[in-house]
Amino acid sequence: MPYSSLPEERKLLLQIARGDESAYTLVFNHYSKQVFNAAMLYLKDEGTAREVVQEIFLKVWLKREAMPGVEDLTSYLFILTRNHIYDSFKKQAIRLKVHDYLYQHQATATDDTGYRVEERQYDNLVDQAVSSLPPERKKVYIARQEGFSNEEISNRLNISIHTVKKQMQLAVQSVRSFVKAYISR
The missing domain is CATH 1.10.10.10 (Winged helix-like DNA-binding domain superfamily/Winged helix DNA-binding domain)
Structure with missing residues (x-):
């Protein structure tokens, strides 16, 4: 089932860019389930997926000035989620290699x-x-x-x-x- 966009999404993104917390809350409430489901595709762990939702929406808030440039919020959030998870996987892989080395030596x-x-x-x-x-x-x-x-x-x-x-x-x-x-x- 495809997800629907929020009515007046462009207007909400402009409001978020200006720091409007109520617009941000509307976007969070509408899209957090989608971000959670995207995270679950990769992680298969509800607790970690919930953490990813929080981290993604924190990024949205911290980078709110860029929100008016977002054309498709659903795609933007999916890509942001996927990249965040991939980066976490990469960091974890490097961390494991270093830990293995340090453990052995x-x-x-x-x-x-x-x-x-x-x-x-x-x-x-x-x-x-x-x-x-x-x-x-x-x-x-x-x-x-x-x-x-x-x-x-x-x-x-x-x-x-x-x-x-x-x-x-x-x-x-x-x-x-x-x-x-x-x-x-």
Whole structure:
């Protein structure tokens, strides 16, 4: 069964862009079930899917100024949800690899202190990798991590979408190389 759009959706998006919380609440109430169902397609876990709904609508609120540029809110929310989940999967995969490496190369601890240390080491490692990026590439990478689309990054940084894609590709390669170089020491 296809989902219906809200009446006067364009007007609501403009109101949200101006900070209207009641318009935001209407959009949340109408679309949160769709976002939940999209998250369930990938996650198969109700608790995690509910968290994704909260995170997606937090992103919508934080990026509310961009809402008037959204042509199809249903598609926008689905893509935002899918990308958020994919990014989470990627981060988790990298985190698992680093944790496996650190686990294999460090003495085991009897409590979770070792885990916390590893988590900080991983976060510091990624921060170092991002810090080593050239300034424009770093801006693109950070904007993407904050959930902005290529088009939004393009508009925000006043560069072409092609440049955004290329800079993001180079940034990811640099971060991976940095992490691999650290792990292979």
